[in-house]
Amino acid sequence: MTHDDFAFIKLLQSRGLRVTPQRLQVLDAVCEGEGHTSAGEVLARAREANPAIDQSTVYRTLELLCKLGVVAANLSAEGITVYELVGERPHHHLVCTTCGREYEIPDQAVQTLMEAIQGLYGFTVTTHHLMLEGLCQACLTSEESQVEP
């Protein structure tokens, strides 16, 4: 997924925020990443464009992007915060623990679970993004076909 610099610039301006090269570089860096990107990866990627950019700028900018609703923050299974562009539709991710690939799944299946929880327990789930770990089909079949050592 790619983003729209122009829309982002207008968004910043509409809030009275400054348009700086660093902000554009951080947003670019998040976009370059497929799926979820850690702050460290964003920093590394942003430094390709601007070697002088500081980690604190990256963290502050990511926080800003979250507040603006441009990116979303989530916890990875290792406990570090990962970021991704906010798309049009809500969705969730399946992360393969073997190959590391990420698969997007639509919200509807999960929505059913959330509604069931609401109905049964009167609990309104506000977690809008799940990252489920597991084994993807490709890794599963290749694992079955070989004898474990």
Next chain:
Amino acid sequence: MTHDDFAFIKLLQSRGLRVTPQRLQVLDAVCEGEGHTSAGEVLARAREANPAIDQSTVYRTLELLCKLGVVAANLSAEGITVYELVGERPHHHLVCTTCGREYEIPDQAVQTLMEAIQGLYGFTVTTHHLMLEGLCQACLTSEESQVEP
């Protein structure tokens, strides 16, 4: 939920591991916590019994307890690792973001989701414990009844 010191001692012995006061204290500390307990809380609680116990001992013991299958580690929404005693049945947690209370829900509803994911995407989810954030019924009604400031 409480635990069985005797069973734990036998488990340690059966593996050729030493039974030390620290190990019992850490297990006690995990048990004293309702629901999920962070390593820091375990340390604090264990120090009530043994002020000299070290943080590294707590971390090492928690790791051991996980390996033995006595406790399970999970990530909290804030990204810190939390521990809980392994109960008989698989279950999941609803954590209220307002009052902090935790509610246990049985595995079956969630299991349906996992099976649906398996069927639709061929992805085998290995995440066996979910912590969903949200608003519990009590907090929801008290929030509705008062005007937001």
Next chain:
DNA sequence: CTTTGTGCAAACACTTTGCAAGTCC
């Protein structure tokens, strides 16, 4: 020119590690 944002450096919280001394069996 004023306000906002950046880089720098230091501090932070949580967790892990190496090693000598202590403890369990």
Next chain:
DNA sequence: GGACTTGCAAAGTGTTTGCACAAAG
């Protein structure tokens, strides 16, 4: 006694903060 554990202290992550200088509007 010998192997396993602990405490201590230090280092390692990932993240946050205070502040002077730089840059945007």
